[in-house]
Amino acid sequence: MTFNLLNGHPDNRKGMGNSRLKQSGAMFLINRVGRVLLVGPAGDYNRRAPWMPPKEEIEVGEKPLEAALRATAEELGLSPDSYSNVRELGFITYKSKSKKVWCYSAQYLGKDDDIRLDWENDRYGWFAIEEARSVVKEEFVPLLGHLENTAKT
Numbered sequence: 001m002t003f004n005l006l007n008g009h010p011d012n013r014k015g016m017g018n019s020r021l022k023q024s025g026a027m028f029l030i031n032r033v034g035r036v037l038l039v040g041p042a043g044d045y046n047r048r049a050p051w052m053p054p055k056e057e058i059e060v061g062e063k064p065l066e067a068a069l070r071a072t073a074e075e076l077g078l079s080p081d082s083y084s085n086v087r088e089l090g091f092i093t094y095k096s097k098s099k100k101v102w103c104y105s106a107q108y109l110g111k112d113d114d115i116r117l118d119w120e121n122d123r124y125g126w127f128a129i130e131e132a133r134s135v136v137k138e139e140f141v142p143l144l145g146h147l148e149n150t151a152k153t
Contacts, residue, residue: 022099025067026055028147029076029083029108035126036147037108037115038136039075042122050137051125055101064091064102072106076124077116083108089146092139103143 029037038051056071058064065088072078083106091102117124129148133141 021093021097023058023064023067024055024099024101025058025064025069025071026053026101026103027068027072027086028053028089028103028105028143029072030105030147031108031126034148035128036132036144037076037124037126038132039117039121040123040125042120051127051132051135052137052140053103054121058102065104068102068104075118075121077118078110078114082110082114089143092143094139101139103140105147 031037037053039054040046040051041049054071054075056067056074058067062070065086069080069086072083073080086104086106089103089105091100093100115124127135129144132147133144136144
């Protein structure tokens with residue numbers, strides 16, 4: 001597993017690295033009580049699949065943050081004014097080496113009624129950080145400590 005803090009800097013992403021490696025941007029939303037939003041993939045065959053932050057593949061010419069913001073809009077139906085304080089957390093690489101995910105966090109300002117899931121996900125939940133560690137895709141677990149710090153600020 002690869003984990004790299006970027007300290008808010010682009011990290012020399014010339015060409016985004018290995019061209020065969022899929023790249024995505026993901027957004028962890030934190031609500032007012034410090035819980036993190038995770039989504040569950042749609043379909044009965046995915047009931048045992050781990051929960052994840054909303055994420056979308058980075059399109060040609062798009063930056064990782066733009067993909068993460070697009071994921072928030074497309075997968076949750078949320079506009080940018082429903083969250084604030086976007087912070088870069090770093091990236092993870094799937095153990096299979098099939099995908100690199102650039103991760104961000106933001107403070108969610110809206111209500112649950114504002115969330116409208118798209119076809120990719122059929123459920124979402126707000127998880128305490130400790131609880132999220134047991135349900136999220138394991139590669140994301142190291143980032144949860146940084147979310148804990150974000151939730152406290």
